[in-house]
Amino acid sequence: SEGASKVSLLKKVPALKDGDFTLAECTAILLYLSRKYNTPDHWYPSDIQKRAQVDEYLSWHHANIRANAPKTMWIKVLIPLFTGQPLPAEKLQEVMEGLCTSLKQFEERFLQDKAFIVGSEISLADLVAIVELMQPVGVGCDIFEDRPRLMEWRRRVEEAVGKELFFQAHEMILNIKELSNIQIDPQLKEHLAPVLMK
């Protein structure tokens, strides 16, 4: 139904369709594209140790950064939008604490004093990380503010991707607050509210 497809836009982005072939999961899609289009080596280095470090980050990412960062968006914008209830403050506190722990590990274990996660060149690991980390920024939780090392890394990633392209890609996230003004079908609200409150 139409309502469901609007939701799936928020729930299961991204997805790829290549002829008959469909693929979900951001990591899988990026890897597929890097292979299909033979992208420059640094995105997924052919050196097996560097490649392993990208894999290591991509694996850890799911249960950590990806588990925590998007929750800020849910708590601050999407849940109030769909349930009509105000932002739960303790819930946000909880989420921010989880995110802080992940950010600490990110800096100390993965980034350290290197320019990028795998070394001197940007890779899929940095891309996947930054995309997730832009979500709290988009809802006003600027996690880069008190973290100079992360801030520098973000600057480098933006430059490597291309500033204009970077902002285009994040336009929706950075304007997510605009979403609050959208009218949501009351039936959809009713259906989603209990799911979201879990």
Place this chain on the structure above:
Amino acid sequence: SSGQHRMEDFRKVNALMKVPALRDGSFTLAESVAILLYLTRKFKTPDHWYPSDLQKRAKVDEYLSWQHVNIRGKGSKLFLTKVLLPLLTGQPLPPEKLEEVTEELNVVLKQFEEKFLQDKPFIAGSEVSLADLVALVELMQPVGAGYNLFEERPKLAEWRSRVEEAVGKKLFQEAHEGILKAKNFTTDEIAPELMEHFKHQLLKQ
């Protein structure tokens, strides 16, 4: 004590204190998926483990990505809740808690069958791959905790049998000896730092 010593060595290799870890000379690696991929490349394992066909490979990647918060996440949550929580609290597990984590796992098991396995012999198609290996290994955790999830799922049970055979039944059995005794774990068998770590994991859930 030797337990302490083991813990120190293990921690040097694994800053995240998460089993498993690999050390290859001065190169260290954590995260089981990363380790498996590294090994397939280093030892040029048979193609089916991580198919060179772009689309098959993508299907393996898709599963390996999805599984983190789903099969792996919910399977280990059940294991931690059922086996470790009572050890930590010294109290028996409330039945509603067990029901809750079991239901969460049931939901992802359904997704696994319907989206990833479907009517194929293996996740990527006709041959076993890393996706099947990782899936089955993670499912052994709730099994080890006493949840017979294969019992009423014949398709899954058949798939399990095929994967075990592809790996080698004896080797598979050996690898899972420990986890299959998990129900009988006592606090003595677990290093205190590891218990602390599991406590954090449980609280995160």
